[in-house]
Amino acid sequence: MANKVIYAVYEDPELLKSAARKLVTAGVQVRDVFSPFPIHGIDPIIGLKRTRMGIVSFMFGIFGLSLALLGTWWMAIYDWPMNIGGKPNQFFYQNVAAFVPVLFEFTVLCAAHGMAITYLIRNKTLPGMPARNPDPRSTNDKFIIELRTADNHAHTAEGITGMLRETDVFEINERQFGA
Amino acid sequence: MNFTISKRASTITLVLIVIGLVMAAIGLMGDHTGHKQYTWAAFYANALFFFFIALGTLFFYALNHVTETAWTVLVKRVYEGIAMYVPWGALTVLVVLVAGTMGLHHMWPWMDARTVDAADAVHFDGHINKLTSYLNKPFFWVRAILILGTFVLFARWFRAHSLRMDKETGEALVASHWKNYRRSVLFIVLFAFFSSVLAWDWIMSIDVHWKSALFGWYVFGGMWAGGMITAMILVLYLKGKGYLPQVNANHLQDMGKWVFAVSFLWSYLYFEQYLLIWYSNIPEESSYYVARLNDHPWLTWVMFFINFALPMLLLMSRDSKRSPKYLLGVSLIIFIGHWLDTVQMIMPGSLGPHFTGIGILEVGFFLAFLGVFTRIVLAAFAKAPLTVVAHPFLEESVHHHI
Numbered sequence: 001m002a003n004k005v006i007y008a009v010y011e012d013p014e015l016l017k018s019a020a021r022k023l024v025t026a027g028v029q030v031r032d033v034f035s036p037f038p039i040h041g042i043d044p045i046i047g048l049k050r051t052r053m054g055i056v057s058f059m060f061g062i063f064g065l066s067l068a069l070l071g072t073w074w075m076a077i078y079d080w081p082m083n084i085g086g087k088p089n090q091f092f093y094q095n096v097a098a099f100v101p102v103l104f105e106f107t108v109l110c111a112a113h114g115m116a117i118t119y120l121i122r123n124k125t126l127p128g129m130p131a132r133n134p135d136p137r138s139t140n141d142k143f144i145i146e147l148r149t150a151d152n153h154a155h156t157a158e159g160i161t162g163m164l165r166e167t168d169v170f171e172i173n174e175r176q177f178g179a
Numbered sequence: 180m181n182f183t184i185s186k187r188a189s190t191i192t193l194v195l196i197v198i199g200l201v202m203a204a205i206g207l208m209g210d211h212t213g214h215k216q217y218t219w220a221a222f223y224a225n226a227l228f229f230f231f232i233a234l235g236t237l238f239f240y241a242l243n244h245v246t247e248t249a250w251t252v253l254v255k256r257v258y259e260g261i262a263m264y265v266p267w268g269a270l271t272v273l274v275v276l277v278a279g280t281m282g283l284h285h286m287w288p289w290m291d292a293r294t295v296d297a298a299d300a301v302h303f304d305g306h307i308n309k310l311t312s313y314l315n316k317p318f319f320w321v322r323a324i325l326i327l328g329t330f331v332l333f334a335r336w337f338r339a340h341s342l343r344m345d346k347e348t349g350e351a352l353v354a355s356h357w358k359n360y361r362r363s364v365l366f367i368v369l370f371a372f373f374s375s376v377l378a379w380d381w382i383m384s385i386d387v388h389w390k391s392a393l394f395g396w397y398v399f400g401g402m403w404a405g406g407m408i409t410a411m412i413l414v415l416y417l418k419g420k421g422y423l424p425q426v427n428a429n430h431l432q433d434m435g436k437w438v439f440a441v442s443f444l445w446s447y448l449y450f451e452q453y454l455l456i457w458y459s460n461i462p463e464e465s466s467y468y469v470a471r472l473n474d475h476p477w478l479t480w481v482m483f484f485i486n487f488a489l490p491m492l493l494l495m496s497r498d499s500k501r502s503p504k505y506l507l508g509v510s511l512i513i514f515i516g517h518w519l520d521t522v523q524m525i526m527p528g529s530l531g532p533h534f535t536g537i538g539i540l541e542v543g544f545f546l547a548f549l550g551v552f553t554r555i556v557l558a559a560f561a562k563a564p565l566t567v568v569a570h571p572f573l574e575e576s577v578h579h580h581i
Binding site: 040041054058085086087097098100101 | 450453454457458459460495496497580
C-alpha cells in the first residue's frame with residue numbers, strides 16, 4: 001500500500017482546532033499543522049511535546065554570562081588594568097559593580113540571539129532554506145492539517161478522508177508520499 | 180461564594196497583634212534614644228511598609244483597568260481588599276508625620292527650626308537652609324494632605340464603583356467599565372507624580388544631605404513588588420481555603436510572573452541608583468551607602484539577595500509558578516525581603532549609630548502591623564462576593580489560558 005499524505009485545509013483556526021480534536025479522539029495521529037500564525041492551544045491537541053526553548057535560552061544566558069565574566073576580567077583586571085575614577089582594580093570582586101551592565105547586556109544578547117538562531121535551525125527556517133509548507137496558502141489565510149497514512153495503520157486513507165468530511169473542512173488534498 | 184474569616188485566622192491575627200504590642204512595649208522601655216526616636220522610626224518603617232503594599236496594589240489595580248487586562252478580573256476583589264488598607268495605612272503614616280511636625284521626634288532634621296536659624300551656630304545647617312523653599316512645614320503639609328487625600332479618595336471610589344458594577348448588566352455595565360477606565364487613567368497620572376513626591380518628602384528627606392534622582396522610582400518599585408507578593412500570598416491562601424474556585428494554574432502562573440518581573444524592576448532600580456553613586460564616589464552621595472553597606476553589610480546584602488537572586492532563580496521556570504506550595508514559600512521569603520528593604524530605608528538614616536541591627540522594636544511593630552493589616556484585608560474580603568458578579572471581562576478571565 002502506497003503511503004499517502006492528506007492535507008485538510010481550513011479557513012479558521014478554531015475550525016481546525018475542533019477538527020483536530022475530533023480526529024485525535026478517533027485515534028488518528030496528526031503529523032503537523034501549518035498556519036500563518038501560531039494557533040493558541042493547538043500543541044496539546046495534536047500531542048506536541050512541551051518546548052525546550054526555555055532551557056536553551058537559559059543555557060545560552062549562562063554561556064553569555066560566563067563569557068562576559070571572563071572578558072571583563074581579562075580586559076580590565078588582568079591584561080590592561082586602568083585607573084578609572086580611582087577605583088580599585090587589583091581584584092575582580094572590587095570592580096564587579098562597574099561590570100554589571102556589561103554582564104547583564106551580554107547575558108541578554110547571548111540568550112536572545114542563541115534562542116532565535118536555535119529556533120530557526122530547529123524549524124529549518126534559516127534564511128535561504130527551502131520552504132517546507134505544503135501549500136503557499138498556509139502563509140496567507142488557510143490553516144492546514146497534515147496527516148499521513150504511515151502514521152495511522154489502523155485507518156485507511158478513505159476512512160480518514162471520510163472523518164475529515166464530517167468536519168468543517170474547506171478542501172482535502174491527497175498526495176503520494178515518497179513515490 | 181462569600182468569604183468568612185475563619186476562627187483560626189481571627190485568633191492568629193489577634194495573637195500576632197498582642198505579641199507584637201508586648202514586644203514593642205518591651206522595646207519602648209529599653210529605648211534610650213532621645214525623643215524615643217528608635218520607637219518612632221520602627222513604627223514608621225512598618226507603617227510605610229504596609230501602606231506601600233496597599234498603594235502598590237491600588238496602582239496595579241488601576242493599571243489593569245487602563246490596560247483593560249482581562250485575566251485579573253477573577254482576582255480583582257483580592258486587589259480591592261488589599262487596597263482597602265490604604266485609609267488605615269494613611270492614618271498610621273499621618274500619625275508619624277504629625278508627631279514629626281510637633282517635634283515629638285526628629286526623624287526629619289529639617290523640621291527642627293534651629294537648623295535654619297543662622298544665629299544658632301551649633302545647629303545651623305547651610306545645606307538645609309538652601310532647601311527651605313521646598314522643605315518647609317506648610318508646603319510639606321500641602322503635599323502630604325494632597326497625596327494621602329488622593330489615595331484614600333481613589334481607593335474608596337474604586338471599591339464603591341466595583342461593588343456598583345456587581346449589580347449592573349448590559350449597556351450600564353459597559354458604561355461603568357469606561358468610567359472605571361477614565362478614573363484609572365487619572366489615578367495613574369497622579370500616582371506617577373505622587374509616588375515620587377512622597378518618597379522625597381517622607382523618606383529621602385530623612386537623609387536630608389543626600390539626594391538621588393532615582394529614589395522615587397526605587398521606592399515605587401518596592402511598592403509594586405510588595406503589592407504583587409501580598410496579592411500572590413492572599414490568593415494562594417484563599418485558594419487553599421477553597422475560595423476562588425475558578426482561579427487555576429494559569430492565573431497563578433501570571434501572578435507569579437508579576438512577582439518575578441517586578442522583583443527585577445526593583446533590583447534594577449536599586450542597583451542603578453547604587454552603581455551611579457558608587458562610580459562617581461562623591462562623599463555627599465556615597466554617605467547614604469556608607470550608612471547602609473558599610474555599617475550594616477549583612478542587612479543590605481541579605482536584603483538584596485532575597486529580593487533579587489531568590490525570585491530570579493526560584494521563579495524562572497514555568498513549573499515553579501504553577502505549584503501553589505512552592506509559590507507560597509518563595510513569596511513569603513520575598514515578603515520578608517521587602518520588609519528588610521523598608522527597614523534599611525528608614526532606620527540607618529533616622530538613627531545613625533543608634534541603629535545596630537534589627538531588634539525587638541522592628542519585629543514587634545512588624546507583627547502588630549501584620550495582624551492589623553491581615554484583619555482589615557480579610558474583613559474587606561468578607562464584605563463582598565470574592566469573585567465579581569458582573570464585569571465585561573469576567574468570562575474571558577474564567578477562560579484564561581497560557
